[in-house]
Structure formats: C-alpha cells, structure tokens
Amino acid sequence: MVTLPVSCFLVRHPAGDLLWDAGMSRTRTDLGEWATPGPSLVDQLSQVGVAPAEVRFLALSHGHWDHSGNAGLFASSKWIVNPLERAAMFDAESRASAAMDDYGALETADTLLITGDHDVFGDGSVVVVQAPGHTPGHSVLLLRLPDAGPILLSGDLWHMAESRTHRRVPTFNTDRAETRTSMDRVEALVTAVGARVIIQHEMADIEGLPRFPEYLG
Helix, strand or coil, X not given: CCCCCCCCEEEEECCEEEEECCCCCCCCCCCCCCCCCCCCHHHHHHCCCCCHXXXXXXXXXXXXHHHHCCHHHHCCCEEEXXXXXXXXXXXXXXXXXXXXXXXXXXXXXXXXXXXXXXXXXXXCCEEEEECCCCCCCCEEEEEEECCCEEEEECCCCCCCHHHHHHCCCCXXXXXXXXXXXXXXXXXXXXXXXXXXXXXXXXXXXHHCCCXXXXXXX
C-alpha cells in the first residue's frame, strides 16, 4: 500500500489565472473508502481571493477522476484541451459513468482545442506540452517562474519517482509505445531547460512544495 496525493495547481499570471488539474470530487460516492477527498478546492481558492468564475483558463493533464473531479466548477473558464482527450471524456462509456457529475459542464464551455504544444500567455511562461499515451490526449505543463525557474508538472506521465527511474508504463495506459515516446520527449525537454520535475502523485515532490496558500514565485 502507498499513499498517493491528488494535486492541482493555480498558476497566476498578469494576464489571468490558469487552473492545472482539478483534483478529486468531494461528492463522488462510488470511489471507495481508499479515495479520501481533501479540503474543498473552492474554499482553498477563496483564501487567495479567487472564485471559480474568475479563473481565466482551465487545463487538465487528462480526464481521469483524480484530475478532473472539480472541473465542472470551472465551466466559465476557457478550457484548453487536446481534441482526442475531449472525445475520450465524452465517449459513451464516460457519459454512462459518474464522471459526468465531475466535468460534464465542460461540454458547453468555451474550448480551445490544441493538437500541439500551446503557449498559454504567449510569453513562454506557461506551456501545455503534449505527452499522450497515458490517455489519448494527455499533457504536462511547463512553467518558467521568475525566482523558482523552470518547473515541469508531470500529470500522470509518471505516477511515482520509481516510475520515472525505471520508465514503467501502467497496464491501463491507452498506448504503451506512445507513452514511452512521450517520456523520452519530456525528459529531453526537462534536460534542455533545466526544469525541476514535480511528479504529481509523488508524496515527496508535493511535500517539497510550499503549502497552500504559500507559493513558488
């Protein structure tokens, strides 16, 4: 048994805020006792004076329940998403599941479909990087912060540090070869820019970050 944190990130920029991943729903009852929701995302955002309707952009690394659980609360944001990921999130299987309670409101959201890497603010500080394989349109996020420098938020490209070390691919990934290709591409990017990698389910990586509402700047 291992404890995996479920993380999401508010990225603040002079041109607006971006929410990266949306955590786990506090209202889902079908996930089992092992899935324990943390504090309310809305309550946490209120600590820094941000309401969901004020978040300009929403980007999810992918549509799984532990990354999209509160996404429907941000349906007034512009949703940045790969079209293959969006299609998977609204396929027949997803529509028949409790996932629609989590993010169904995004179906009619203002949506920006991207098939390549996307520079959110046009200045290189926040870039959605395509890294498919875990899901059809999985992505990671590259940040260039003024003081902390380059940060790479890995989504579920890796679930734990040992997954990265040994290049392990979960059996439930949609495409094993595509995952390996994405790993290689992201590793090359990390090396090129000297980024600090935050594996989003790795407890040591999350505990190494400032505790909200403190932040990396």
